[in-house]
Amino acid sequence: MSMDVEKTLLVTAVAGFGVVLLLDVLFRRQGRPAWPAVSGLLFVVLGLLTAAVAGRWLREAQGPFLTLYDVLLSNLFSLTLVYLVAAWLVPALRRSSAIVVGFLGLLGVWSLTVSAQAVPLPATFDNPWLWLHVTAGKLFLGLCLPAAASALWLLVRTRRLPVEDGDLDAAVWLTLSLAFVCHSFMLIAGAIWAHSAWGRYWAWDSLETWTFITWLCIALLLHARVTFRRMPVAYGWSAVLVVFGLAILTFLGVPFLSVAPHKGVM
Amino acid sequence: MKPVLQKLASLRLTLAGLAVLIVNSFAVSQWPDAAIPWLVLPLAVLALNLLAALLVRHAFRQQAALLLFHVGLLGVLLLVAAGVLMRFDGSVEVVEGSAYNAVSVTDRGRGWLHPDRLDRVQFTQGPVEVNYLSGLRRDTTHSQVALGRADGPGIRRDVGDREGFTSNGYRFMTTFNKGYAVLVLWRDAAGTEAIGAVNLPSFPEFEWKQANDWTTPAGELLTLELKLAERVPEESPWTLSSRDVGYEVGISGGALAETTVAPGEPVAVKGGEITVVDLRLWMGYRIDYNPLLPWLLSAAFLSLGALGVHMAQKFRVPRVDGAVPAHGGEQTA
Numbered sequence: 259m260s261m262d263v264e265k266t267l268l269v270t271a272v273a274g275f276g277v278v279l280l281l282d283v284l285f286r287r288q289g290r291p292a293w294p295a296v297s298g299l300l301f302v303v304l305g306l307l308t309a310a311v312a313g314r315w316l317r318e319a320q321g322p323f324l325t326l327y328d329v330l331l332s333n334l335f336s337l338t339l340v341y342l343v344a345a346w347l348v349p350a351l352r353r354s355s356a357i358v359v360g361f362l363g364l365l366g367v368w369s370l371t372v373s374a375q376a377v378p379l380p381a382t383f384d385n386p387w388l389w390l391h392v393t394a395g396k397l398f399l400g401l402c403l404p405a406a407a408s409a410l411w412l413l414v415r416t417r418r419l420p421v422e423d424g425d426l427d428a429a430v431w432l433t434l435s436l437a438f439v440c441h442s443f444m445l446i447a448g449a450i451w452a453h454s455a456w457g458r459y460w461a462w463d464s465l466e467t468w469t470f471i472t473w474l475c476i477a478l479l480l481h482a483r484v485t486f487r488r489m490p491v492a493y494g495w496s497a498v499l500v501v502f503g504l505a506i507l508t509f510l511g512v513p514f515l516s517v518a519p520h521k522g523v524m
Numbered sequence: 525m526k527p528v529l530q531k532l533a534s535l536r537l538t539l540a541g542l543a544v545l546i547v548n549s550f551a552v553s554q555w556p557d558a559a560i561p562w563l564v565l566p567l568a569v570l571a572l573n574l575l576a577a578l579l580v581r582h583a584f585r586q587q588a589a590l591l592l593f594h595v596g597l598l599g600v601l602l603l604v605a606a607g608v609l610m611r612f613d614g615s616v617e618v619v620e621g622s623a624y625n626a627v628s629v630t631d632r633g634r635g636w637l638h639p640d641r642l643d644r645v646q647f648t649q650g651p652v653e654v655n656y657l658s659g660l661r662r663d664t665t666h667s668q669v670a671l672g673r674a675d676g677p678g679i680r681r682d683v684g685d686r687e688g689f690t691s692n693g694y695r696f697m698t699t700f701n702k703g704y705a706v707l708v709l710w711r712d713a714a715g716t717e718a719i720g721a722v723n724l725p726s727f728p729e730f731e732w733k734q735a736n737d738w739t740t741p742a743g744e745l746l747t748l749e750l751k752l753a754e755r756v757p758e759e760s761p762w763t764l765s766s767r768d769v770g771y772e773v774g775i776s777g778g779a780l781a782e783t784t785v786a787p788g789e790p791v792a793v794k795g796g797e798i799t800v801v802d803l804r805l806w807m808g809y810r811i812d813y814n815p816l817l818p819w820l821l822s823a824a825f826l827s828l829g830a831l832g833v834h835m836a837q838k839f840r841v842p843r844v845d846g847a848v849p850a851h852g853g854e855q856t857a
Contacts, residue, residue: 380662381665382685384686446821462559467549474546475546
């Protein structure tokens with residue numbers, strides 16, 4: 259698949275996110291269930307993204323790991339896929355679909371503004387643990403997104419927990435807890451990969467540090483929730499948003515801003 | 525005793541420890557040399573806090589998976605600490621055809637309890653080949669080594685980017701660092717001979733300055749410069765090896781006027797003569813030692829598995845679509 263076809267697929271997918279968002283808002287305003295249309299169109303967008311990722315993968319003969327464009331493109335795919343699966347399993351998560359799709363649309367627009375030029379994957383990095391590390395990372399971010407979107411939905415809607423949103427609050431903590439498990443696996447797989455690629459399992463480079471800080475923040479949040487059971491629910495939701503912000507900064511900011519060995523190697 | 529344990533097991537102490545660890549982790553990224561002082565205190569507090577909690581918290585006794593997760597986490601903490609105390613990190617360059625020598629190892633860091641056994645490692649460096657794709661993109665590295673005594677049969681291994689070898693607990697991994705070495709024969713006025721290698725800067729990274737200083741046994745400082753017959757092709761695949769390489773060596777310094785010699789051509793220098801006899805490659809290895817890594821990995825996976833089981837138990841609720849508001853699981857904006 260040529261770069262032009264890949265770009266066309268990506269532009270169409272990004273436009274698709276815009277259409278999904280418009281439909282979502284329109285249906286909600288009319289008081290009609292939006293999920294069937296939203297999920298159906300998201301599947302179409304996912305198909306376009308799958309074709310773009312697969313085409314790039316085949317053309318470059320390497321996975322989408324290195325550049326900011328690679329990371330954005332593959333995250334658009336994984337975030338959409340994980341959200342669709344999560345919302346299928348936990349229907350409460352469907353309520354925040356407009357926020358999820360809006361965020362994906364913004365990521366998509368960002369991906370259109372960065373260079374799509376591929377960078378060769380160094381031979382030392384090509385290791386099965388890299389795949390596991392990256393997959394766990396994408397699952398982590400994919401689970402964080404609906405958690406954060408639902409937390410934002412709850413915060414915008416009300417600062418207190420209405421009875422009918424109890425299941426959504428539970429879904430926030432469920433997805434964040436599962437994200438924590440994935441994050442833990444990502445750290446372990448990353449350490450094994452780093453040991454193979456660089457001869458050390460941890461070196462406190464910028465990405466490692468911020469990834470560890472994100473893990474500690476989630477651990478802190480989960481412990482705080484148990485410690486302060488009477489804490490206003492809005493505090494917990496706000497903290498989930500902070501964790502998501504930190505995760506986004508770690509995944510999409512730190513690797514491309516630092517000059518550490520991890521730069522561009524996520 | 526129990527009130528003290530209760531206080532030590534406080535969740536508020538956990539939160540404080542985690543908060544300090546977050547701040548200190550950021551500090552470590554800015555000042556990596558001070559990693560141990562920054563981290564020891566909060567990690568020690570968290571370890572004590574966890575140990576106390578394991579002893580007095582009923583929640584742990586009622587939730588086996590949660591207990592196992594935290595025990596595993598405590599194990600990870602202790603194993604990381606012990607690993608830091610026992611670790612060794614270093615590098616070495618070994619020339620084709622020569623035996624590894626512990627004296628040549630560059631020490632990049634070692635723990636206080638590291639049992640120094642570097643001199644027990646024995647291997648001989650065999651041929652090295654590094655393949656490049658067009659555009660000078662490094663592809664695969666093949667470094668043959670014979671493990672065991674230099675005069676013994678040895679166990680032959682082909683190591684590279686993805687697979688190193690381990691000897692006496694030290695893991696040797698090839699690195700991007702490799703280059704040419706000029707093999708020089710020294711013969712003094714009495715006819716006594718000695719042979720040695722002069723390693724040149726990493727190649728092809730420093731193709732433009734393939735020179736190094738060397739002091740002869742007579743104490744004269746010379747500069748040897750490798751002059752390759754062909755430049756590295758940048759637009760086509762290429763293999764770095766010491767076979768079939770056309771070259772000459774420029775020799776200068778001391779009382780010697782700058783001269784260029786072909787292999788086998790002797791040059792008279794102060795106290796004797798030198799002859800460039802061969803061109804070899806040297807391979808740079810990274811050496812690391814941490815005998816606790818398998819245990820650390822086991823503890824980490826045990827902890828992770830237990831966390832997964834705990835989360836699955838905690839959130840194992842029947843999927844009831846009826847829990848969603850009646851109008852199709854959505855709220856209008």
